[in-house]
Amino acid sequence: MTDFIIDSHCHLDMPDFDKDRQQVLKNARKAGVHGFVIPGTTAGRWNKVLKIARNAEDIWPALGLHPYYCNDHTETELEQLAAQIAREPPVAIGEIGLDLFLPQLDEAKQRFYLEAQLDMAREFDLPVILHIRKANDPMLQLLRNHPVKGGICHAFSGSLQHAHKFIDMGFCLGFGGMLTYERSRKLRQLAKNLPLTALLLETDAPDMSGEKHRYQRNSPEYLPEVLDVLEKLRAESRERIAHQTTLNLQQLLGLEIPGFH
Numbered sequence: 528m529t530d531f532i533i534d535s536h537c538h539l540d541m542p543d544f545d546k547d548r549q550q551v552l553k554n555a556r557k558a559g560v561h562g563f564v565i566p567g568t569t570a571g572r573w574n575k576v577l578k579i580a581r582n583a584e585d586i587w588p589a590l591g592l593h594p595y596y597c598n599d600h601t602e603t604e605l606e607q608l609a610a611q612i613a614r615e616p617p618v619a620i621g622e623i624g625l626d627l628f629l630p631q632l633d634e635a636k637q638r639f640y641l642e643a644q645l646d647m648a649r650e651f652d653l654p655v656i657l658h659i660r661k662a663n664d665p666m667l668q669l670l671r672n673h674p675v676k677g678g679i680c681h682a683f684s685g686s687l688q689h690a691h692k693f694i695d696m697g698f699c700l701g702f703g704g705m706l707t708y709e710r711s712r713k714l715r716q717l718a719k720n721l722p723l724t725a726l727l728l729e730t731d732a733p734d735m736s737g738e739k740h741r742y743q744r745n746s747p748e749y750l751p752e753v754l755d756v757l758e759k760l761r762a763e764s765r766e767r768i769a770h771q772t773t774l775n776l777q778q779l780l781g782l783e784i785p786g787f788h
């Protein structure tokens with residue numbers, strides 16, 4: 528029997544998948560990946576995200592302005608985002624966030640777009656998908672000042688205390704390829720000890736490749752390898768972990784998942 532799992536974060540709209548997107552989806556479904564959330568990154572890519580999601584019942588779009596591209600975003604695009612959400616609501620606002628690891632990203636600009644999009648999420652009663660790098664404490668503070676209903680801390684990395692603070696604010700934590708590396712000891716401890724109701728599976732494809740696919744394009748086809756690690760780390764059965772992480776995502780984003788009971 529194959530798994531029934533969902534990739535809560537994969538950038539299938541990226542050009543990396545232009546040549547073989549349908550084949551990748553086919554392979555992933557065969558491997559037990561029965562759903563895909565595609566987060567938005569720039570206004571210029573929203574249409575592609577929406578188009579890919581419109582063509583399949585098991586693909587869901589999120590829309591947002593990613594902090595990596597904060598130098599390219601404009602205030603007009605925030606208005607366009609609100610208009611697009613009103614027309615055709617995505618499952619979440621994302622990928623939005625704060626990246627204090629890359630020095631070339633202007634922090635004030637990042638904060639400007641993040642705060643605006645957090646407020647938008649509250650206005651539209653939508654969850655958010657957060658990108659947080661070296662910024663757990665500032666993000667928690669931002670969420671206190673700009674409260675939202677909850678969402679996903681994608682590719683979570685932080686302390687157990689950070690994790691619990693996000694969980695208390697209605698967030699689930701995404702774990703992906705990094706977990707497959709033996710040296711990710713801290714991350715593995717977290718994935719082992721956090722409540723199963725707080726965990727999500729993700730790949731962040733085409734980035735964040737796992738150990739077996741180092742230096743290659745990451746793909747939702749490899750999501751079962753994240754489940755392999757969780758199965759080894761945790762006390763629950765593989766089926767239980769697959770079911771609960773799928774249920775977590777379903778409840779968080781209000782998804783209708785074909786074939787999931």
Ligand SMILES: [Zn+2]
Binds near residue numbers: 622
């Ligand atoms: Zn991402």
